[in-house]
């Protein structure tokens with residue numbers, strides 16, 4: 001796929017009244033491969049200090065930004081995937097670990113057994129010939145077997161803390177600032193993950209060193225006995241094909257004592273009233289995270305971390321804003337600041 005790159009300095013033309021929030025050095029990529037769409041396929045690639053972003057339809061994005069700002073931050077919620085979206089794809093040059101494979105059991109035989117399940121089911125997850133309902137059953141089967149191995153082989157809360165301490169996992173730069181901003185504005189953040197809530201929360205504890213009253217992890221949650229041994233899992237299994245707002249019924253709060261903090265009391269109905277969404281994901285399938293919410297306006301932000309040339313076409317069509325090459329979260333922070341701003345310019 002051939003792309004010609006033109007460099008020039010410009011102001012990102014989202015809104016004439018939002019210049020201060022969107023000052024970047026612009027690059028424009030023109031697709032030299034497509035005959036039919038040439039010219040129309042102009043993409044805007046913004047080169048910030050360390051990242052690139054592609055906006056396929058800047059006028060549509062501008063309309064969405066205006067609509068969300070008009071609704072105010074009281075109508076906004078943020079929905080985010082965890083692995084390779086909030087976390088870096090690469091950490092110090094190595095592939096970052098996911099919340100599932102961070103967990104190392106004491107008996108290595110069980111780690112091998114889980115790996116074997118991965119080798120069998122992972123190709124099925126991406127097999128286009130398997131109908132969706134059948135695939136959902138396979139995913140439930142996979143997750144069920146994995147969870148059974150975690151219980152059978154033994155997992156302790158201490159083991160989770162140690163696994164996370166040793167893990168190759170890091171948040172993107174700017175994630176803490178993004179959560180702080182959204183907490184200050186009272187905007188809920190739902191982290192949807194088919195991984196393990198207990199791991200994700202431990203990663204938050206160890207890497208961010210604080211909790212956020214607006215952040216809620218919607219994922220598979222462990223139940224420990226009085227000796228700190230994994231006993232069971234709460235609620236229904238959340239896997240790759242059902243991690244969406246329907247899954248809210250299955251989830252428990254991040255911190256039980258903060259369950260009634262403003263905006264999170266009766267949180268399900270409160271969330272349903274927040275009909276504007278900023279969605280963050282690193283797979284096209286992550287767009288399904290807003291399923292179950294009757295949203296008015298959704299701005300989707302994608303992170304295309306790897307093999308950019310292979311997936312650029314599909315990702316730039318799927319997401320309103322697309323960050324390339326394991327970018328930081330600073331662009332999203334600027335966008336969120338702008339969305340939550342009450343100033344007219």
Ligand SMILES: [Mg+2]
Nearest residue numbers: 081083084282
């Ligand atoms: Mg992910």
